[in-house]
Amino acid sequence: MLEPESGLSSQPIPSNGGPKIGVYVCHCGLNIAGKVDVAAVVEFASTLPNVAVARDYKFMCSDPGQELIEKDLREGLINRVVVASCSPLMHEATFRRATAEGGQSPFYFQMASIREHVSWVTADGDDATAKAKALVAGAVRRVALHEYLEPRKAEVRSDVMVVGAGIAGIHAALTMADAGKHVYLVERESTIGGHMAKFDKTFPTLDCAACILTPKMSAVRSHPNITLWTYSDVMGVEGFTGDFTVRVRHRPRYVKEDLCTGCLECIERCIHKQGKFEDEWNEGLSKRKPIYIPFPQATPAVVVVDPETCIWFKTGKCPQTCIEACERDAFDFEQTETFDEVKVGALILSTGFKTFDASKMPEYGYGLYPNVYTSLEVERLLNAAGPTSGEVVLRDGSKPKVVGIIHCVGSRDAKHNLWCSKVCCMYSLKLAHMVKERTGAEVYNFYIDMRTPGKGYEEFYDKILKEGVHMVRGRVAGVTDEAASPEEEGHLVIRAEDTLIGSVRRIPVDMAILAVGLEPQPDHQDVRRLFNISCGGEGWFTERHPKLAPVSTFTDGVFLAGTCQGPKDIPDTVAQAGAAAAEVLAMVDRGFVMLEANTAHIDDEACSGCKTCVGLCPFSAISFDEERKKASVNEVVCKGCGVCVAACPSGAAQQHLFTDAEIFSEIEGVLAYV
């Protein structure tokens, strides 16, 4: 139908008259113009069919750039727009808005990515120019066929959900609850607080973690706008931005949450006189009973019964002294899983991290030598509410005289994790300071590079240096109990090259602390699939744009906060949680979201009633009218993948913005000229 060199004459266009296309080629400073001959592309574009105007501009996304488009539209020079610039994922929305401002449907617009797909990836300038021309030709060909479409709006529910109640989730939940939104806060552990609740002090201010966190934890508990679900998991998410249906499972803790007062009498009276089972909260450094509370300020302050270790559950024979001890009659050994289904407008994921498993590096002897600790274990030792009430002691109870802290364990290592975990340098300095303060020990820090960017961080490093902590620059080769001299006898020996003095050192220590790095949660793939977002190869959730959309995801309505997106410290985590909350509030308060127009629809006349499409639709958006023998698409439910369109044998199914004709034209366009 379209003849490449036939000018403006051909094509009957459904709505706004014959296509008069404006092509705008962006220089993007030198990002595009440095490689692509922009003038040649403009010249080429002006020869393409239906093109009425072809221009170039330094920055098309700037106000004057957009104004160029709007003006040409308003003056009636053009009625369709092609912008050749960056990726549509970057600025499609911007230029659609400009097209709408110019008085046309925003969908009379097509973008050609000549930056990400051309100038940035092509070595040769001529090649780049040729490829840019091809992509522009494809866009021009297809935009001529674009139809008039109305933007779709969808209502946004005002309730929201936050998944994961570490400091990120807590902060985001409180911010949104304070703004008057109802927040469902879901946490899989029996208490909120996350990793931060395990720490004693925080860098660089050395303020007490509990003092700044626990008030926020109790605020969550008492906030009228927050529904707190601990010991709970998100099982399913359906719907789309503005209207998600989330299914949540509550695991039984065998204690009624509303009745338990947290008096802890039951723990005292448990048939087990002593703790016997590994206390996960204390990293296994202490023992707990089958009935326990992770730590005194746990929120909610409700005990948990562990059926794996409880005698009643294992044998059915136990005097159940715990029940006797409870004045509120809060026990319910018959409890089972329960489920809730709630509807929310937006979701924030703040599912956090796990620490690197140090036993993966046997050269550091974790698990082999008792006095090799992970940093998280030492955090617990330092914590006044921890297993030793804040005493830093070795396994035999004695105080260490020399302590070595090994940085970058599992981080910056091609064999394990390539990334820098960002917080280890600083927390290692903190640990050095605290260990020295509590024990008077000589402390050696072994580092590859010291990374202390952040407010007050370098100053903190200076302070620690002045305190006399030894800093050895060199990656540790190993920790061993092999003594090469009488002084080493009975000690652990840390072997490292001190690259500043240019020799290998063997430093005998009593305690080695491995500064383990941050890793994605082990179930990141499941969570990612559940919420239909993506993650990088390493497992951190992917933000929509690393700079300009750092808390959004590629799934509208799902936002990220904290370390599930990448390693970060507490200040950054809280800042990001605030940002995510603000994004959600902006969306909820506006009350509606604009939806992509790319839904499918079925041409009644062409439909042969074969039902191929019905079974293919993963969202059950297609129904079949048995009487008329015709299929039809519910465009509210349709998500616009186009699978049904590709499968329809009679061409009756079509997808807005991706009609067969549009795609065929684009194919022709990218091949026809260059």
Add this chain to the structure above:
Amino acid sequence: MSVTRYTYYPGCSAEGVGRAFTESLYAVFEHLGAGLNELEDWNCCGATAWPSVDQDQAFALAARNLALAEDRAPGAGPVDVVASCAGCYRALLKAEEALGVPGSSAAKLGGALAAIGLDYEGRARSRHAVDIMVNEIGLDRIREAVVRPLTGMKVASYYGCQLVRPSARFDDQQDPTSMDRLVEAIGAEPVDWPLKTRCCGGSCYCGGPVIGVMPDATMQLSYALLREAAKRGAEVVATSCPLCHFNLEGFQDRMARRFGHPVDVPVAFVTQLVGLALGIDEKRLGLHRLLHWRLPERTAAAERERVAAEGGIHARA
């Protein structure tokens, strides 16, 4: 028991200063129903010296052996080229890897082999004797064949460097266990120690035990190993490389003088220990060639008791 025959690549050192390794290997394999055919007209693997002069030539030297092995074993199946010396094993393995990656190096090597009428099809694989014993013959078969368990013998297995480095084909790189499992299978007690893969300094010799290339540096390294093994109660150090073996065994007198501390630790090839447990004649195992060898007292006592008990049964019968 079916007899699997392997191509044996002794290498220069296991024919010379470490010839007890070859002797005991033959005896043990034969006893376990696995035959060894010495690769005819094998040449030096190139060791660590040749790569210091010319990398491609080093690969070519090793590649000739692999190609010869294929040539001598017609058919389509894989050909396991078993080395005793860990250094040879590593050199052959590196050549195998270089030949396996398409590229200029593999093409060059292919061309050079063609010049002498050979080609490498990819069938020949470098294997180490320990790998074969543990993973092919199997610990169960060895356990069954033990007639003279080395009861009470505390053995520190010394893997050395090149058995698991740079590639670890059959064991963990940081914490290998093959030899320890072997030691356990013959009734001895493995001693866990942190230096099992620490360098002995042996390959400072560049491809053949030569007395005193860098005497002091080497001696410090090997002394640390012996001292640590002894400290952890090891009565015997088991090795799987003629260079390690010589290095640990050959200088104990000098170490004692240098470090002012008596050093007297029997160092044996792991195959010799296996052979002992299988009841093979000590002479066939080359035990008489060792400079420091003695059966630990507890093991000897257990042996006497066992013999007496067996004698008793005979007497009753």
Add this chain to the structure above:
Amino acid sequence: MSEQGPEGTFEPRIVAFFCNWCTYTAADLAGISRMQYAPNVRVIRLMCSGRVDPQFVLAAFRDGADGVLIGGCHPGDCHYQEGNYNALRRFELLKRMLVGFGIEEERVRLEWISASEGDRVQKVCNEMTEQVRALGPLRLETVQSVDEGRVAPAPAGEPVGQVTA
């Protein structure tokens, strides 16, 4: 049907259909990371690899492409749950059909490339370009004669643009 490079060498033209969520985003990432690769691939963005109608591939060949590349999310990762599985099934059928037409199956390729695999876009585009370069230009005239005109390689009923090569 194909471009000639400056020295008269054959420069293949490849049309790529990338899904919006994974592979197109990965291509953006390759750009952001300034990964240089062969300029022969022209990407057409679709929302999902499941939208790739086999006719698109045939149309691309008819319109002068020497190769066609399809990129989607990894199995299990489809933004629309299972569109990529549909793509895979169609792709297998399509390959058989192409072979029937006498078009080498090496001219088409389906790749799962996630949003984080910019390096993979670079690698696949380079490989595909070299692979198609090695095959040489696609000559549809020959293809049709081989097929004795029983099946037309161009989809029936769709606009057939006059191709200027």
Add this chain to the structure above:
Amino acid sequence: MTPWVCASCYACTVECPKRIPITEIMHALRRISLREKTYPRRFTTPVMTREFVNMIHDHGRSTESWISMKLYLRTNPALLVKNAGIAGRLFRQGRLGVKRASIHGREELRTLLEAVSS
């Protein structure tokens, strides 16, 4: 000097968090220093390396007694006396042969080495 002290034990290669093939680099540095003739002349390892390579080149295998002898003569003849004791013990135990080992395909080996270098 450092590359000549390297024992090629590959510990560094295996440990390197950036996967740098340090041992290979040591070998490469040795090759360069031999080519540029900047190696330490009286130091044992380079001398040893050359003697070893020459011996393999000529005979296809190495003979420990011969190579030790050559090394002592080239670097420190005093070692000849110092090590006589241990050498004697090894000799008596049949571990130190004096017969030079040699392969049949010596000609073939030289062809191979030339072919790969050309």
